[in-house]
Amino acid sequence: MTPPPPFLLNLLDAGSQPVISTVVERVVGYPNWLYKLIGHPVTWMGKLINLMDERMNTMAHVKSLSRLNGILAVLLLCTGVWIAATAINAVCNLIPYGWALSALLASSLIAQKSLRDHVRDVNVALSSSLAAGRIAVANIVGRDTRGLGVSDVVKAALESLAENTADGVVAPVFWYCVGTLTIGGLPAIAIYKAINTADSMIGHKTPQYLHFGWAAARLDDLVNLPASRLTALLFVAAALFSGKDQAVKAARITWRDARRHRSPNAGWPEAAMAGALNMRFGGPRTYGGEFVKLPYMGDGRDHFLRQDIETGLKLYDRAMLVMFVLLVLFAFAV
Known part of the structure; x- marks a missing residue:
């Protein structure tokens, strides 16, 4: 029997796992039947976070003790996830083709397909009615969606697409490669997902979580910095498909506007997408009834059409293609 070509053998090692995970997740995603059967790793992490929230978030009125409990909760969460993921990884290493099983398990922690599907659902819902569009976009944004017009719904979907590309796709893949x-x-991608989930659940600036969620929020900022x-x-690289001038503009807008955002990370992908699409993101919105005025990013048009969602998804697909090429290069390098 003829042995596989050397380049195929090179892809079937640890460095190939991010490639396999990304492809599997993009094509298959996380099946609904599996979610109904056993849930999802993020929901399992969420249950542990809820448990620690109930047991440890009891000193919200005392800053020092609440922060200390929050730090301890994050440490316990990351340690527990690391032990579980390391044990699973060790078992995978003991069985034939265990690297493929490990890659398959890791694919559940990447949200490439689900993010695209959720954003596309907003477009489909808007084709039915504005009310349906508001309901669909409420699934992917934290802002209040009541009273939003079509343009506002589309902008919210595109901003969410930009931000969640970073922390839902690129960040877990990045830490997977580092791991x-x-x-x-x-273990590395699981720990990242645990930190990101903790931030989404307790990293809020409310009286209940201002101090207890401080460690989760700051750690999430740190691990999302490179991604x-x-x-x-x-x-910016995806904008090259529309010409060099468009990519240069996207880079200029990113450098100029990204640091205006109140988040140390969200402004970078949002400014880059705004520049690449000749749009303007940011501006006023409400969260939980509280009016917030965010700085604008980009200098393009700020009136959005339903069709702009497909344009944003096309840019997203091209960015994912560039990421895939980088992952293949990483596999060969490793």
């Missing part, structure tokens, strides 16, 4: 060179790919910049570069 393959250090502690193992599966947010990398995502901006991916959008």
Whole structure:
């Protein structure tokens, strides 16, 4: 029997796992039947976070003790996830083709397909009615969606697409690659997802979580720092498909506007997408009834049409293609 070509053998090692995970997740995603059967790793992490919130978030009125409990909760969460993921990874390493099983498990922690599907659902819903569009976009944004017009719904969907590309796709893939060179790919991506989930659940500036969620929020900012910049570069590279001038403009807008955002990370992918699409993101909106005025990013048009969602998804697809090429290069390098 003829042995596989050397280049195929090179892809079937640890460095190939991010490639396999990304392809599997993009094509298959996380099946609904599996979610109904056993849930999802993020929901399992969420249950642990809820448990610690109930048991440890009891000193919200005392800053020092609440922060200390929050730090301890994050440490316990990351340690527990690391132990579980490392044990699973060790078992995978003991069985034939275990690297493929490990890659398959890790694919559940990447949201490439689900993000695209949720954003596209907004477009489909808007084709039915504005009310349906508001309901669909409420699934992917934290802002209040009541009273939003078509343009506002589309802008919210595109901003969410930009931001979630960073923390839902690029960041887990980035830490997966880092993990393959250090502690193992599966443990690394699992720890990132745990931190990101903790931030989404307790990293709020409300009286209940202002101090208890401080560690989760700050750690999430830190681990998303490299991926947010990398995502901006991916959008700039994707803009090259529309010509060099468009990519240059996207890069200029990113450099000029990204740091205006109140988040240390969200502004980078949002500014890059705004520049690549000749649009303007940001501006006033409400969160939980509280009026917030965010700085504008980009100098393009600020009136959006339903069809702009498909334009944004096309840019997203091109950015994901660039990421895939980089992952293949990483596999060969490793």
